[in-house]
Amino acid sequence: MANGKHKVVVVGGGFGGLHAVKHLACGAIDITVIDRSSHHLFQPLLYQVATGGLSSANITAPLRAVFSGLAGVKVRRGLVTGFDVEKRLVLLGHDAVPYDTLVLAAGTESNYFGHDEWKNEAVGLKTIEEADEIRRRILLAFERAEWEPDEARRRMLLTFVVVGGGPTGVEVAGAIGEISRATLRRDFRNIDTALARIILLDAGKRVLPAFPESLAAKASAGLARLGVTVRTGCVVKGIEPNRVVVAARDGEEVIEASTIIWAAGMRGSSLGKALASAAGLAVDSQGRVPVQGDCTVAGHPEIFVIGDLARFGADPGGPLPALAPVAIQQGHHVARVVRRRLAGRGSHPFRYRDGGIMATVGRSMAVVDLRFVRLAGLVAWLAWLFIHIMYLVEFEARILVLVQWVWNYFTRNRSARLLSSCGPEH
Amino acid sequence: MANGKHKVVVVGGGFGGLHAVKHLACGAIDITVIDRSSHHLFQPLLYQVATGGLSSANITAPLRAVFSGLAGVKVRRGLVTGFDVEKRLVLLGHDAVPYDTLVLAAGTESNYFGHDEWKNEAVGLKTIEEADEIRRRILLAFERAEWEPDEARRRMLLTFVVVGGGPTGVEVAGAIGEISRATLRRDFRNIDTALARIILLDAGKRVLPAFPESLAAKASAGLARLGVTVRTGCVVKGIEPNRVVVAARDGEEVIEASTIIWAAGMRGSSLGKALASAAGLAVDSQGRVPVQGDCTVAGHPEIFVIGDLARFGADPGGPLPALAPVAIQQGHHVARVVRRRLAGRGSHPFRYRDGGIMATVGRSMAVVDLRFVRLAGLVAWLAWLFIHIMYLVEFEARILVLVQWVWNYFTRNRSARLLSSCGPEH
Numbered sequence: 001m002a003n004g005k006h007k008v009v010v011v012g013g014g015f016g017g018l019h020a021v022k023h024l025a026c027g028a029i030d031i032t033v034i035d036r037s038s039h040h041l042f043q044p045l046l047y048q049v050a051t052g053g054l055s056s057a058n059i060t061a062p063l064r065a066v067f068s069g070l071a072g073v074k075v076r077r078g079l080v081t082g083f084d085v086e087k088r089l090v091l092l093g094h095d096a097v098p099y100d101t102l103v104l105a106a107g108t109e110s111n112y113f114g115h116d117e118w119k120n121e122a123v124g125l126k127t128i129e130e131a132d133e134i135r136r137r138i139l140l141a142f143e144r145a146e147w148e149p150d151e152a153r154r155r156m157l158l159t160f161v162v163v164g165g166g167p168t169g170v171e172v173a174g175a176i177g178e179i180s181r182a183t184l185r186r187d188f189r190n191i192d193t194a195l196a197r198i199i200l201l202d203a204g205k206r207v208l209p210a211f212p213e214s215l216a217a218k219a220s221a222g223l224a225r226l227g228v229t230v231r232t233g234c235v236v237k238g239i240e241p242n243r244v245v246v247a248a249r250d251g252e253e254v255i256e257a258s259t260i261i262w263a264a265g266m267r268g269s270s271l272g273k274a275l276a277s278a279a280g281l282a283v284d285s286q287g288r289v290p291v292q293g294d295c296t297v298a299g300h301p302e303i304f305v306i307g308d309l310a311r312f313g314a315d316p317g318g319p320l321p322a323l324a325p326v327a328i329q330q331g332h333h334v335a336r337v338v339r340r341r342l343a344g345r346g347s348h349p350f351r352y353r354d355g356g357i358m359a360t361v362g363r364s365m366a367v368v369d370l371r372f373v374r375l376a377g378l379v380a381w382l383a384w385l386f387i388h389i390m391y392l393v394e395f396e397a398r399i400l401v402l403v404q405w406v407w408n409y410f411t412r413n414r415s416a417r418l419l420s421s422c423g424p425e426h
Numbered sequence: 427m428a429n430g431k432h433k434v435v436v437v438g439g440g441f442g443g444l445h446a447v448k449h450l451a452c453g454a455i456d457i458t459v460i461d462r463s464s465h466h467l468f469q470p471l472l473y474q475v476a477t478g479g480l481s482s483a484n485i486t487a488p489l490r491a492v493f494s495g496l497a498g499v500k501v502r503r504g505l506v507t508g509f510d511v512e513k514r515l516v517l518l519g520h521d522a523v524p525y526d527t528l529v530l531a532a533g534t535e536s537n538y539f540g541h542d543e544w545k546n547e548a549v550g551l552k553t554i555e556e557a558d559e560i561r562r563r564i565l566l567a568f569e570r571a572e573w574e575p576d577e578a579r580r581r582m583l584l585t586f587v588v589v590g591g592g593p594t595g596v597e598v599a600g601a602i603g604e605i606s607r608a609t610l611r612r613d614f615r616n617i618d619t620a621l622a623r624i625i626l627l628d629a630g631k632r633v634l635p636a637f638p639e640s641l642a643a644k645a646s647a648g649l650a651r652l653g654v655t656v657r658t659g660c661v662v663k664g665i666e667p668n669r670v671v672v673a674a675r676d677g678e679e680v681i682e683a684s685t686i687i688w689a690a691g692m693r694g695s696s697l698g699k700a701l702a703s704a705a706g707l708a709v710d711s712q713g714r715v716p717v718q719g720d721c722t723v724a725g726h727p728e729i730f731v732i733g734d735l736a737r738f739g740a741d742p743g744g745p746l747p748a749l750a751p752v753a754i755q756q757g758h759h760v761a762r763v764v765r766r767r768l769a770g771r772g773s774h775p776f777r778y779r780d781g782g783i784m785a786t787v788g789r790s791m792a793v794v795d796l797r798f799v800r801l802a803g804l805v806a807w808l809a810w811l812f813i814h815i816m817y818l819v820e821f822e823a824r825i826l827v828l829v830q831w832v833w834n835y836f837t838r839n840r841s842a843r844l845l846s847s848c849g850p851e852h
Contacts, residue, residue: 038569057481064613074615077569143464143503187490189500 005030005072006342009090009099011080011271013040013063015324016105016307019331024338025070032074032097033063034090040066041128044324044388047168050125050134050261051175052183060128080106080271083278085300101302103334104275104289108308108322111267111286118239122262125168134261138176141258142184145191152256158196159257161244163236164264165202166210167359170219172261173200174362177226182363198227199255201234201246203264208367210321210357215367218376222361236264266322268309279303284311288319293349294337295330301347304337306330312350320352324391329353358384431456431498432768435516435525437506437697439466439489441750442531442733445757450764451496458500458523459489460516463554466492470750470814472551473594476560476687477601478609486554506532506697511704511726527728527764530701530715531757534734534748537693537712544665548688551594560687564602567684568610571617578682584622585683587670589662590690591628592636593785596645598687599626600788603652608789624653625681627660627672629690634793636747636783641793644802648787662690692748694735705729710737714745719775720763721756727773730763732756738776746778750817755779784810 006029010017013035021031039060048054067073082091089096110124123134138160145157162173180196187193200207200223207223207230208216220230237252238245244255268287276283279297283289288311289297295310297303307327312320320326330350337347356370358380366380375383432455436443439461447457465486474480493499508517515522536550549560564586571583588599606622613619626633626649633649633656634642646656663678664671670681694713702709705723709715714737715723721736723729733753738746746752756776763773782796784806792806801809 038565055481055483062613064610068612075613076573078573139464147502147504184490186494187488187501 003030006100006338007032007098008101008103008338009034009097010103010105011035011090012105012107012269012307012309013037013075014043014105014107014307014327016107016327016331017103018063018066019328020103020105020304020306020334021067021070021073021331023332023335025067025073027071029338029342030072030074031070032076032099033067034076034078034080034092034097035063036077036079037128038062038064038075038077039128042391043126044391046125046128046131047171047175049128049131050172051138051179052135053175056128056132082274085275085278085303088302099302101338102304103331104271104303104305104309105307105327105331106269106271106309108266108268108287109270110262111265112262113265115239118262121239121241122163122244122260124262125172126266134172134259137259138179142180142188142191142193142196144258146188147190154191155197156242156256157258158191158193159255160196160198160259160261161255161257162198162200162261162263163202163244164262165200165204165207165230165232166263167208167357169200169202169261169263170207170223170359170361172263173198173228174223174226174360177223177228178362181227194227196227197257198229199257200228200230201236201244202230202232203235204232206232208359211359211367211369212374215369215374215376219359219361219367222365222376226362266308272305272309275303275305286311294347295334295350296347304334306334312352321357323357325355326352358387360384429456432526432764433458433524434527434529434764435460435523436529436531437461437516438531438533438733438735439463439501440469440531440533440733440753442533442753442757443529444489444492445754446529446531446730446732446760447493447496447499447757449758449761451493451499453497455764455768456498456500457496458502458525459493460502460504460506460518460523461489462503462505464488464490464501464503465554467554468817469552470817472554472557473597473601475554475557476551476598477564477605478561479601482554482558509701509704511701511729514728525728528730529757529760530697530729530731530735531733531753532695532697532735534692534694534713536688537691538688539691541665544688547665547667548589548670548686550688551598552692560598560685563685564605568606568614568617568619568622570684572614573616580617581623582668582682583684584617584619585681586622586624586685586687587681587683588624588626588687588689589628589670590688591626591630591633591656591658592689593634593783595626595628595687595689596633596649596785596787598689599624599654600649600652600786600791603649603654604788607653620653622653623683624655625683626654626656627662627670628656628658629661630658632658634785637785637793637795638800641795641800641802645785645787645793648791648802652788692734698731698735701729701731712737720773721760721776722773730760732760738778747783749783751781752778784813786810 008031010021010033018040039062042059045059063075078092081093088099112118123130141157145154148154160176162169176198180193184193206216208219223230234246234248237247242258246253272287272289273283276289279300289305291305291310291312295304295306308322333350358368360366364378364381366384368375368380368383434457436447436459444466465488468485471485489501504518507519514525538544549556567583571580574580586602588595602624606619610619632642634645649656660672660674663673668684672679698713698715699709702715705726715731717731717736717738721730721732734748759776784794786792790804790807792810794801794806794809
């Protein structure tokens with residue numbers, strides 16, 4: 001490897017890492033991408049996998065395949081265990097990978113706000129494995145309810161609680177509404193799936209706090225039409241098997257629910273903290289690494305942190321949100337800075353071009369704030385669909401996802417509702 | 427449930443069970459389908475899932491969705507634990523489902539011929555879970571080889587052994603050949619994936635013993651072109667982690683291989699034995715339940731056994747082979763007999779209409795014996811493709827699988843090569 005080329009190590013193959021590599025790659029730079037999984041995940045559609053609308057393979061692309069045409073790019077599937085910023089090494093257990101420039105784009109994980117013991121009961125939605133687990137629980141709840149003689153237990157089985165009213169919570173709750181009201185309706189004989197209770201809990205005043213109030217109100221109305229009960233001002237106090245305890249305005253309350261989904265918040269990957277400590281810095285309350293105007297870490301111009309794991313800027317309006325477009329633009333920015341430096345020029349500040357935000361509500365409605373215009377309803381959903389398909393990384397996935405969606409749209413079918421076999425314990 | 431209707435319980439939602447239900451369903455009969463998984467599996471394409479060409483969802487259909495339009499059909503996901511043939515009950519743990527007619531179509535599982543301890547090392551290919559595990563092992567072997575400094579270990583990682591030269595073994599070995607010689611070739615930097623050794627072991631004289639010798643020879647030649655070494659007359663003596671011990675003509679030999687796939691044989695599901703004992707019968711050496719000319723069990727005209735689990739006929743040429751068309755036709759036959767009996771008429775014997783057999787070798791070759799004509803090469807592959815797509819149960823799956831195949835064919839891509847994240851243990 002001592003070929004004299006500039007060595008860039010990118011940790012994380014999400015939107016930030018992927019776009020950094022794509023724009024950096026050229027024969028003259030040695031790039032190593034390290035990720036603990038082997039694929040890039042199109043996270044905005046993960047809720048579709050969790051609710052049986054798409055298969056895992058539809059929204060993932062093998063990192064090796066994505067980078068196979070790019071000269072000088074190596075992919076390594078492995079678990080980063082730490083950093084040595086003095087010797088400029090990324091540590092993987094007993095192994096170490098040297099770098100001249102480090103790009104940390106390791107993303108976030110679910111934040112249980114000090115209650116990691118809730119993790120088993122309330123599954124987060126950040127990885128393919130979690131999406132598969134949520135799908136398994138949702139489908140299994142209907143299966144069990146179909147043959148459950150006890151009415152109270154049946155009611156518990158058919159209650160789904162989604163914690164967190166951001167875009168992910170709204171999208172998951174809406175999709176469960178679709179499943180129970182339309183997709184599964186004809187499939188069961190002993191239960192009426194449309195009687196399933198879907199409860200979206202949020203501690204704040206309204207859902208979608210990042211959106212204009214008018215759009216949030218329309219999203220709430222859309223959720224209600226899908227049978228989702230939105231309960232704002234509800235703080236979760238405890239989560240146990242099949243039970244959520246909430247403190248609402250009028251005291252404590254227990255909700256019996258077989259399926260609990262956690263979409264209440266994110267915190268930076270533990271690699272952020274590891275890097276920050278190594279560089280003599282501290283992460284913020286959400287575990288994000290503070291970065292400077294050019295996305296580098298103070299005192300280490302050779303270290304970039306980008307995407308959801310970076311805390312970029314403070315004013316006006318606080319740090320940049322955890323959105324794919326931010327990560328993509330920062331990845332592109334890092335590539336530009338590294339290239340400029342290699343050409344002997346200095347770095348320049350990152351500026352976010354805000355294209356807007358969007359969220360879907362069920363199968364034919366979305367709310368879209370493009371900043372210059374606000375849309376809600378079918379038109380917004382079509383805009384959402386178009387933008388998401390255009391973003392998809394691999395050509396094939398794009399076509400297949402489109403075919404599958406068009407089909408699902410007209411048939412209300414969800415072919416990917418696969419449930420694994422039951423073992424001896426049922 | 428005591429509505430006076432005739433009660434049919436079908437155990438197993440494979441080809442036999444599915445077609446029995448489809449042809450039986452009408453408002454006048456109460457049908458309960460019990461399966462330990464929630465989906466019908468299109469088993470002939472399972473090897474494509476194991477080798478990353480298709481996703482699980484492409485070749486499965488939720489049983490509830492398949493039967494949702496049919497009156498009087500209930501689906502129950504559960505584990506059958508036994509039978510009470512006197513009281514006419516199917517037992518599910520503490521629960522029991524009564525029947526007037528029982529159709530047992532529980533299929534087969536991998537047969538390790540008294541060496542069940544080989545199961546962990548040599549994965550069979552009967553279920554979606556096994557296919558996922560085989561895919562994981564194949565992809566992981568390449569990932570590990572890419573960063574393995576030791577040459578002997580790298581050679582071991584890049585050695586794939588397939589035990590059994592029937593259609594499944596030939597198809598899996600050919601697909602691994604495709605992957606290593608074409609799909610993955612550009613994705614790795616440190617290893618040449620085309621140097622992977624793929625060894626197909628069979629104890630007999632040649633591969634595809636059920637096929638005419640001329641077609642088997644063409645299949646062998648096709649495998650050789652894909653880099654597969656076919657070794658006939660090789661008896662497996664032992665399987666340990668990363669090692670296969672074989673007794674060949676010239677003594678014992680150890681093959682070091684990271685990935686071992688078991689396609690050497692099938693035996694009837696343990697439910698066959700449970701039912702046979704309850705009915706005072708014995709299963710044959712492959713665990714199959716002997717059935718009479720109308721597919722019923724001796725002494726129990728109300729019990730049918732169909733598909734791979736049934737041993738039907740003995741001459742000429744031995745019992746019927748374990749093929750989807752046999753199961754499909756027997757399912758149809760059972761439906762006809764039950765309907766005739768309800769109309770006050772007797773049963774009639776089953777006759778198999780043999781449409782032929784086929785197997786693929788890689789991405790553009792197959793061998794097809796349609797009895798009136800024998801084909802090998804691209805034409806055979808197109809025939810194979812056409813027939814398999816037409817068989818697929820759900821319309822959507824059919825279209826999507828076709829799109830994906832056409833895409834894969836022209837790009838040699840395998841988008842479904844998804845590998846889950848590595849945990850702390852790597």
